[in-house]
Amino acid sequence: MxxxxxxxxxxxxxxxxxxxxxxxxxxxxxxxxxxxxxxxxxxxxxxxxxxxxxxxxxxxxxxxxxxxxxxxxxxxxxxxxxxxxxxxxxxxxxxxxxxxxxxxxxxxxxxxxxxxxxxxxxxxxxxxxxxSPIALTDAIEYLLSPFKKLKMPVHEFAMMMTIALRFIPTLIEETDKIMSAQKARGADFESGKIMERIKALIPILVPLFISAFRRADDLALAMTCRCYRGGEGRTRLKQLKxxxxxxxxxxxxxxxxxxxxxxxxxxxxx
Amino acid sequence: MGSIIKSDKVHFHYENDYLTEIENTKAPVKEILKGISLEINKGEFVAVLGHNGSGKSTFAKHLNAILLPTDGAIYIEDIDTKLENKHFDIRQRVGMVFQNPDNQLVATVVEEDVAFALENLGVEPKEMRKRVDEALKAVDMYEYREHAPHQLSGGQKQRVAIAGVIAMRPECIVLDEPTAMLDPKGRQEVLKTIKMLNRDYGITIVIITHYMDEAAETDRVIVMDEGEVILDDVPKKVFSQVELLKSVGLDVPQVTELIYELKKHGLDIDEEIVTEDECIEALMKILA
Structure with missing residues (x-):
């Protein structure tokens, strides 16, 4: 869904x-x-x-x-x-x-x-x-690149955008799983007053955050293994033409x- | 054939973490690796076995300079991993694939993910295109090049991760339990790909695994326990040591187990049989 x-x-x-x-x-x-x-x-x-x-x-x-x-x-x-x-x-x-x-x-x-x-x-x-969001990110990185001279972390910003876009579906899927797991054990997300509903979300957010940090750790390791060292000297597969x-x-x-x-x-x- | 990886009495322990510092206890440092010496030759297909906490993943991380030995040394094609300015050379030679297929894909499109390492290395776009296409074709994922990672199955994601590594044209690929999170079909796909890379491209493969049947199909099995190498031989020899393997918390392949039990009950059967076909043949002979 x-x-x-x-x-x-x-x-x-x-x-x-x-x-x-x-x-x-x-x-x-x-x-x-x-x-x-x-x-x-x-x-x-x-x-x-x-x-x-x-x-x-x-x-x-x-x-x-x-x-x-x-x-x-x-x-x-x-x-x-x-x-x-x-x-x-x-x-x-x-x-x-x-x-x-x-x-x-x-x-x-x-x-x-x-x-x-x-x-x-x-x-x-x-x-x-x-x-597409990827094209937008690339374009923003390019257009902001003059600001690199002012020590603005333009590449890092674009990288963050890319990773965020990459992980949104993954985290949504995970939220889905956690919610199902909680529902299976009797959690109720659909009824109750607004405060109660917000409180019911906490047991979802905690595991979600923990797993997000774990993923971040794994991803950082995988990126290091593939020789990531920031924006310096980087080339791109898809050149904006x-x-x-x-x-x-x-x-x-x-x-x-x-x-x-x-x-x-x-x-x-x- | 020369060796690609040479490990010379490698010791490793993590620095005491802050908790032990706070508690002011002088907890003895727990050595994770206790003097590992071995050599892996070019073109070899090696499996590393060991139960959880045996130090096998820690050892794997030494192979591309993610972790550095606290004592001893690792040489990748005669380059000492302690040389910091050589780390990118080493990582380009020894690629690494991890367990969770989701957490190692960086880009939002398959082909851009495969290109990630090449982008980092500053490869020319034209050359990059060529290498990315080659890598994707090698793992049979070319027709998925414009998909988003979340549209792929676990096995497919893992193959994309492998493509991302082979695009660097490494000499060796270290895979840390690459099939642990996959369904049987995904496992088959990934194993087939790994075997093909070893056979057709001559890439040295080091696969860390829990699955004995995966290990049975390699050239050499290294068994680790408590930070030490306890067995290092061809699969047939390793798996015939059923008792030793069981004592360190490992299983043996089903076939070996069957042969072992049959032998214990006094049946005359060759105990170096590891594959199903060999087993069937031997059993047929006895039954005939």
Whole structure:
């Protein structure tokens, strides 16, 4: 049952977006987020939306899956909307009753913010849906590599990510086993008050932690045996390769960014 | 044929741990290895037997400089394991495979795991690709190269671990109870792979095991007890010492046990029989 969980939210596929170099995808996502936050008018956001829609269609991610990733966002959206509506003052006053005062600026801000958050999630979901966790880790290691000069343990960080990804399924399987073993001896995880349920988890966590440490010990030994000595002088089996399509993609992204900047300036001038 | 591993009066004990220090008791240091001297030749297929705590795993860890002898010395192709700057050379020559197949795979994809050692050694990507493919084909796991480790069975994981070692092109592979956590089918797969590596690639194999029938199929069996080597001979000779083996808490292969009991009851039968086929033949002769 829990064995089937997917890591992260990678949706395997072979669309053009899937095949882009993960480094470029991360940069493009960053540019996209920048687009959303520098655009101060609906036209700019509309351009951002077109970009997101364009990428989404190319990625061939099912529409339902995208909706699913937006679902947890609803409470956040409602929360920020209420705050923006109530506490931002300025412009024409639409409603004024007791302490509630809804103004033009408040409404504008609410709409902008909601759109930004939705697009933000769509953009970053597109990245994680179309890029496997391993590729992401590699790309992050590469992009952070300039920080190695500042003594930042970039390689170690990436190694930790890889090992974590590698062991998540193993540990989940183990949790499953421990739970079954406890259930067989009468443990009850499904009923009772919340505190009782949390307490029931302790007998699972303790053996899980112990075995995780044992695994860490074994793995460290196995890594030493295979000549692991940190990131220095290391080569990689899979080289990240960037090609023409990556450059084209990034140029398109930059064109969109430029369009938003131009629109910003034009609208200010009006 | 030259020797690849030479162990010269190796003694080993762990440093007193902090508990004994706190209690301020001068507990006598427990020697785990008490003067092991032996040589393993190139291309040999050796089994190391011994019950729990006999020091066999500790000895195995000496073979690629994970542990260093407190006294005596180990030479891997004439390199002393005490030379710290040679440790990576030694580990490249003597690869090691452990018991738990889950805890020795590092990467999230089979082929990247096989490449792990090569990445550490800084092998060129092109050469690496070639060696990884070769290693995966050698253990017959090539079609699984893009799988995640958790999608594989125990025997398959263990074969991937072996591939990860042979990608380094070692002279010798030390396997520390590689089949202890596997089901019978997985055991068969792994044993077949090990035998093939010894036969076809000429890789020296040292296998530490609990299973007597695995040991019966090797060229040489070393029996350890209490940190000492008590028997070191071909399987036939070792397994004919039924009483000695039993006295150190070891079993003998079923066939040997049968022959031993038959002989005790006065049947005239060759006591150096270790394989099932030989046994059947001998019994048929007697029954005829």
């Amino acid at each position: 829990i064995k089937d969980i997917t890591l992260g939210q990678y949706f395997p596929g072979s669309s053009i977006i899937h095949r882009l170099d993960p480094r470029f995808k991360i940069i493009m996502t960053t540019i996209f987020i920048a687009m959303l936050f520098i655009s101060n008018n609906l036209w700019g956001l509309l351009i951002g939306g077109v970009f997101a829609l364009f990428t989404f269609v190319l990625s061939k991610i099912p529409f339902k899956l995208m909706l699913k990733s937006l679902k947890p966002l609803i409470p956040i959206l409602i929360f920020t909307s209420i705050f923006n509506l109530l506490f931002i003052d300025g412009g024409d006053v639409y409603i004024e009753w007791e302490f509630i005062k809804i103004t033009e600026d408040g409404v504008n801000m609410t709409v902008y913010m909601a759109i930004r958050i939705i697009f933000l999630i769509i953009g970053s979901s597109l990245l994680t849906y179309t890029t 960037s090609g023409l399509k990556d450059y084209i993609a990034i140029v398109i992204t930059l064109v969109f960014l430029l369009a938003i900047i131009v629109i910003n300036i034009l609208i200010q001038d009006l």
